Amino acid sequence: GLDFAIRESGQTQWPLAVRLTGPGLFHQYPQYLGEVPDKDQIAEADCHAATQVWMPDWLDNPDQCLESIDESYQIASEAIREPVTVVITPVEDPNSTDEEADLMGEMIYSSSYYVPFEEAANLPELGTKADLDRHLAISVVKAAPEILEIEAPIPEARLVSLVAQRFGISRLYSKRIETIRACFDLIPGIQKTNDDTGSYLWSPERSPTTWNDYRMTPEGHPRDLWPTKKGTVPIAREEIRNAMVDIVRIAHGAHSEELIRRTALLFGREVLRNDVEKRLRSVLDWASSEAVGSLLLDGEQYQIPLPDET
Structure with a gap:
């Protein structure tokens, strides 16, 4: 059998x-x-x-x-493998004029919070597979912080892959993945967050509670709002939240449909698949929840909450 x-x-x-x-x-x-x-x-x-x-x-x-x-x-x-049939929605707002869209887009794309995404995959190798096996914890603690400094917040699976790559390993199996992952807790100042797309690791310099940037995805890079296929690199909800907050700040308020469309565009989505839209709505609900409080739904528009003076 x-x-x-x-x-x-x-x-x-x-x-x-x-x-x-x-x-x-x-x-x-x-x-x-x-x-x-x-x-x-x-x-x-x-x-x-x-x-x-x-x-x-x-x-x-x-x-x-x-x-x-x-x-x-x-x-x-x-x-x-079969073609996936999905519902797609044009990202453009049918109710806005070209002039309004251009002006708003220029303001967002010129924001100081909208920064380039830097790639850590080209860091030099630190040794061989034998070196990693011989001094596992020391090797991981040496290799990972440089990657975190460049790409954090980074999906945990991608950090494992990039650490292994620095020792000439391109194919990973479950035992090696777990041994590398177990060493991440030894990295000073590392932080971890989780959402419905997985776990993300943060460097000491980028805290999930204080980091306000969001990064433009390079053309051809597998970063995406939803892991639609093998090899896709998902984006942490904190980074998506930062983009939404910046849009609301620049627009002095935004309806949910407009906010979701503009957020999708910022991360390279010219059409809005139903799975991506669902993820963005989930992030918006989380960002505007009482526990997080990054955004506030005031009537029909999202606003940035006033500072608590108490």
């Missing part, structure tokens, strides 16, 4: 099933001949394809086995 199957969040079909086999393992027969499970087994398990792991191979070289599984999974996943 089949032992387990693999799929990603959002996939309705299982791309790949895996069977474990070996000498006397679970008394599985027939013995290993290098073949994959037959088509009837694959269909019965509602999987597109299947592969097999010979346990002596696993004991000898688990990384190579994982690479083989990953390669089979990517091929199977691509084969079942």
Whole structure:
């Protein structure tokens, strides 16, 4: 039989099933001949394809086995990929004139809070895979702060990837991910926030409660308002909140529809997918909640709350 199957969040079909086999393992027969499970087994398990792991191979070289599984999974996943149908909404405000939109856009794009996004992926390597394994905690504590200084707030998964990259590692598996992630708590002054897109790490110089900037996404960079596909780099809700606050400040108030459209544009979204709109509304609700208080809904418009003088 089949032992387990693999799929990603959002996939309705299982791309790949895996069977474990070996000498006397679970008394599985027939013995290993290098073949994959037959088509009837694959269909019965509602999987597109299947592969097999010979346990002596696993004991000898688990990384190579994982690479083989990953390669089979990517091929199977691509084969079942279907075009995603989504509702899209034009970002432009149909009720505003071109002149008003241009003036407002110029004011926002020239804001001192709207700053370039700086890339940390080109930092120099600090050593080899063996160096990282030999001195794990020391290596992570040395590599991560430089990345945080450039890209924070940064998704935790991206920080893990960029730390590994500085030691020549391009492909990560769960055990290494967890060992690197466990060392982040050793970094002095690091802070962590969480939202519906994951965990984000902050440098000592950029606190989630005092940082007011938001960053323009370079063309072609995978930063996005919602992780729509593998490899997308989501944006922390605090950064999205900062953009919303700045728009309200410049406009002296904004309706929710206008605020969401302009925020989407600032982060490179010329059309508003329903999943992105849902995320922006969630951030707006959070930013205007009593617990956060960055924005205040006054009638039909969002305003910046007056300072508490008590």
